[in-house]
Amino acid sequence: MALAVDVVVRYRKAVTYGVHALLAALETAGVEHGLRLGTTVEETAAHIAASRADRVLVLWSFYSPDADAMAAELAAVRALEDRDGVLHIAGGVHATAEPQQVIDAGWDLAGVGEGESTIVALVEALRGGDPLTGVPGLALRDADGVALRTRPAPQLPLDAFPSFPARRGRFGPIEITRGCRYTCRFCQTPFMFGGQFRHRSVASVREHVREMAGHGLRDVRFITPTSLSYGSPGPGPDLDAVEELLAGVKEELPPHGRVFFGSFPSEVRPEHVTPEAMRLLKRYVANDNLIIGAQSGSDRVLAASGRGHDTSPVRDAVRIAVEHGFRPNVDFIFGMPGEQEDDQEASLKLAADLADLGARIHTHTFMPLPGTPWRDAEPAFIPLATVRELDRLAQRGDAYGHWRKQAEHAARLAETAKAYPRRTRRRRTG
Template sequence: TGALEADPRTRRLPLHFLWHDERLLPRLRALAAETDRLVVALSFATADRPAMAGLLTRLCPLDGLFIVAGGPHPSARPVEALRLGADAVVIGEGEEALPAILDRLQRGEPLAGLPGVVTLDEGGQPLRGPRPRPLRLDDYPPLGLAHRRFAPIEITRGCPCACSFCQTSFLFGGRMRHRSVENIVAWVRRAMERGYRYLRFITPNAFAYQSPDNGRTVNLAAIERLLGEMAALVGRERVYFGTFPSEVGPETVTPEAVALVRRYCGNDNLIFGAQSGSERMLRALRRCHTVADVLRAAEIVAAGGLTPVVDLIFGLPGEEPEDVAATLRLMDELVARGAVLHTHTFMPLPGTPLEHAPPGRVDPALHPVLDRLASQGHQIGQWRKQERLAARDSR
C-alpha cells in the first residue's frame, strides 16, 4: 500500500481493502460495475492455497477483473498460480512490480518484460520478466498512511542462513538490507499523527539490525539508537522488539543486547529458533547456530529478566530416533532454564530445498509429552494443526 501511495503513477488510484468473507464477491461485482477494469491483488502463503484456489475459481467468471497474485506461494510456484486463475504473478518483492503493472494496465500496454512479473502467453506458456534488482528499503514507505494501513515495520529484509525449510532467503536473498533509523523515525512520527500507537518490527533476526558483516556481529550502537528513538516517540511499554512477529538468532544473543530490550522495550520475552536438539539435523537444515548456542541464549535471556520462547520443529525429514531423543533432552534443558517451547510440525514449503520432502508427522509417543508440557505452561504452538495442514497440502 505504501508503495502505491508513494508512486506518482498510482497514488491517485482508488484502493479498496476487502475481507475474504461472504461479502467479498458481491462487493467485487459492485466495484467491477463501476469501472472498466478492476484489479484484484491477492497475497497468500502455502497454507492458504486451497482457500485461494477456491476463491480464484469463483473470481474467474466475473467480467472486468484482472487478478494479480503475490506472496510466498505464488512467488515459488508462479505458473501454478496463473493456471489457477491469476492473470499475473509478482515474484518476491512487490514495491516496484505492482505499481509498474498498474501503470501498464492503465496505458493498455502488455506486461511482458516487467522485472519480477510472470504472465502466460496466448498459448498458455509462461512469460517471465527479468530478475529484479534488490530494493533499498528506505526508498519505500513501510506503511500505507493515506489509507491508515498500519502494520509492523519491516526493518530488515533478506537472511544469510538459507535454512532448507524456510522461504525467506530464497524470496529475498541472502544479503541483509536494513531500513535506516532516520527513515524509521520519520515514518513513525507521521504514523503517530494518524493514530499509530504500538511498534512491532519485521526482521529475520532483530539482533542483526545494521550488522556490519551480514548478521554475524551484533551492532549494539545501532540497536540502541533505534530502540531509544522508538521509546522516546511512543513510550517504552509500546515498543516490542525480538518478539512476535519477529525473532532473534540464538547465535546473536548477548547480555548487552538483552539489556537493551529490557531498557527500551515493553516485551517480556524474546523468541529464537532451536528447531532441533540434534547437531546433525542442524547441519542438515543449514542453521546458523549450534545446540550450545541455543542453551547459552536461553540462559542469557532468562538471566536478563525475559522469558526465552524457543521454536522447535517436529517431523523433520531425515530425522532418526537419536535425533528426536536429542531434541527431547534439549527440551528438558530449556524448560529447566525457564524457557517456553513454541512447537511446530514440519511443513514442506515450495521454493525451498525441502519442498519435495514428505510432510512432518509427530510420533504419537511424543503427544503425551507435549500435552504435559502444555498443561504446565511450558509448551505452546500449533503442531497439531500444522500436522493436519502438512498432510492435506501433500495430497
C-alpha cells in the first residue's frame, strides 16, 4: 500500500518563479492534494504539524546570499514542527553548487540541478517507500556526513513542464529560455542549466498566455537570460523567431493586453540592440525601458569575465535604444576580481556618459557566487572615491541598486568558500 505524502513549501517572494516551476511539475504529475504553502516560519511549521500523512516533504529554495538566513529559518521550523517523518530538501542554484554546505546546515536533502523531474520522482519514491538513492538529482547525507550524490537529473525540453501552476491560480513570467551559451565567470545560470540555450516553443508559450487570459490577466512577462536570443542556438539573435513569439502572444491576449519583453525579469545583451531589433520591439511591447548588461567599462575586465563583448556595443546600444523610445537600465558590477583603480575609473566614466545619453545605471557589487568559475575569487577593493561617485550618480537620479548590501553578502560568501574548498570530497550513488 502506498504511503501518504504531504508536500509543504516554504513560499517566499524572492524565489516564486523557481517555486512555481516545481509546483507546476507536481501539478502535472497529479500531486495537488496535501500541498500547502507556508509564507512564514510559523505557518510552515503549522502545516507540517497539522499533516496526518506518513511523510511530509518540505521544499526550500533560496539564492546563495540568503543561505545563512534560510538555515536559521530551518532551525526555527524544526523546533516547531513537533512530529516525525519530516524531510526537508533545499533546492535552487545554491543547493546545486554547494550540496555539502546545505547538508551540513541541517537539510536532509539537497536538490542538485533542475528540480522538476527530481521533485516528481522524489514524491513517487516516498509514496512507494523506495530508496531515495534511486531518485536523480539529489544529494543525501551518508554515514560519514558526506553529501552523497545520486545520478544527475535529466535536462528536459522546456515544454515538458509549465512555468507556473495555473490550476492553483498562481501565475508569473513565462520561462522561454533556459541555459546560456554566454558563460560569464560571475554568473550561476550557465553553470546550473548548461552552456546552451533551450527554448520553449511558441505553441507552449501561447498555451500559457491563454491560461493567463482565461483568468483575467492581461500582462505577460518572460524569464530568459538574454531576451533577443529567443529561438537562436548561437550568439546572434533570430529576430524572425522573436517576432513569431511576440506576434503569437499578442494574438492570445485580449485587445487591452500588454507584452513586456527585455525588461525585468529579463535583459538584453548590448550587441543585440540594433535599429532593426528595436523597431521590432516597438511594434509589440508595452515596456518603455530595456535592461542592458554592460557589467564594466573596462575592456580588460570584460575579457577576463568572459562577457563576450567589449565596451563599444554598450554605448551603441544605449544610443540606439534611446533613439527608439526606450530608457536603458544598464547593469554595472564593481569589484570584479583583478579590477584595478583605472578599471573602476573607466566604469565610472562610461556610467556617467551613458547617464548623459539618457540611461539609468543599475549598480552591483561583485559576489563570489558558488558554482561559478569565480567562486573562490577575491573581490576587488572598492575605494572611497568610487563609493562617492556612485552616491553622486544616485543622488542625481541616474543610478540605483543595492550594491552596499551585496558587498556584505560578498564578504560572507568569501568566508564560506574558504570553509568549503572546491575540492570537498564527493561521492556518487545509483
